[in-house]
Amino acid sequence: EDVPAAIDRAWALARTPPQGPTFVSIPSGDWDTAEGDSAVEGGAAAGGPEWRDVLAGSEAGEDALDRVAERIEAARAPALIVGGGVDQAGAWDAVAELAERLGAPVWTAPQAPRVGFAEDHPLYQGHLAPGRVSAAAQLAGCDLALVLGAPVFAFLPYEPGEAAFPHIVHVTDDPGEAARSRALSVVADVGSVALGLLERMRPRFPAQPVAPRPRPAPVDAPAAGPIPPAFLMAALARALPEDAILVEESPSNRNDLRTQVWIRRPASFFATASGGLGFAMPAAVGIKLACPERAVACLVGDGSALYAAQALWSAVRLGTAVTFVIVNNGRYAILESAARFAGIEGLPSMELPGVDFLSLAASFGCHAARIAEPAELPGALSAAMRSSVPVLLDVVTDPAPVPLLTGAP
Secondary structure, eight states: OOHHHHHHHHHHHHTSTTOOOOOOOOOTTHHHHOOTTHHHHGGGGGTOGGGOEEEEOSSOOHHHHHHHHHHHHHOSSEEEEEOHHHHHTTOHHHHHHHHHHHTOOEEEOTTOSSOOSOTTSTTEEEEOOSSHHHHHHHTTTOSEEEEESSOSOOOOSOOOSOOOOOEEEEEESOHHHHHHOSSEEEESOHHHHHHHHHHHOOOOOOSSOOOOOOOOOOOOOOSSSSBOHHHHHHHHHHHSOTTOEEEEEOGGGHHHHHHHOOOOSTTOEEEOSSOOSSOHHHHHHHHHHHOTTSOEEEEEEHHHHTTSTTHHHHHHHHTOOEEEEEEEOSBOHHHHHHHHHTTOOOOSSOBOTTOOHHHHHHHTTOEEEEEOSGGGHHHHHHHHHHOSSOEEEEEEBOOOOOOSSTTOO
């Protein structure tokens, strides 16, 4: 059943720059067992086969822009889904103006490695869930999703259930992403597409104005440790300077992070695009070298920190004043959450006992402190962010597992 979809993807990829032959390898037995064109028919979830096409060019051509504009004009309730490609293209302002002209709600794409829209903007609604059914529920009521600079879509677990998505128009600079999507895809610079659409779109006044998402609720400090992750994220939000850059690799705590820490400026948030561990600590050092005038914080889980801890040595030797915040729950909590989501309890060997991050940091010459009491946390974060040398804070947090998807058990 996958053969038609594979050929469809190969044809789309062959037509995008640099254009040329695409090789499709199909086991010989598949010709005898494949039934029908169910894989192609599956495109109905993204708007039906008649919506599937790829328009390619280094800049958005007039015909492509006209075609996308027509789709948006015909929509009753469009929405924008913004990914890391918007930040990479320097297109924050153009995309914000486009959203305002359409009066459209805006979400960040699932598991986006960068943020491409101000999270305090009145039209901003938050991050789409990394599960198909949950994300579809968030988009209920929208009849078109304009996806800018993101895959369609980077979901994390298989989430069973029915999921009806709106029609999708996909803008990306990645031909591979366009070939994989079952949507009308434009392969071009994301910023040029946004500017071209602004020239074509008249202001719209939706019948139902978009309600801003609620401001972060205050998180009270418990009397004693362990520290709740939500309290850590709220304290981090207060400690980060306005122009700070946050590098993140704490997958167990992303719901609390996104609730409490709002990114308001371009080039201010970075995470791994692939999902592989070990990105954040060396990336934070490199980002600080590139932006020495900006404060840089690296939020990283204790499990993730073990993949590239030698970045502390680089930070010390290169004199990069990065604040490394270890979210130490003493376990690989994201794997426990994934197991629980799949109905598996008591997954063995998830604990990380006996890891001494203070001694590890000292062996690399990095200043470090262990924070086990909530009252100590705000002052420690503020002092670390003001430091002229790299600092590691080992924050002991509540080990209780968290839901893999918001609202999931």
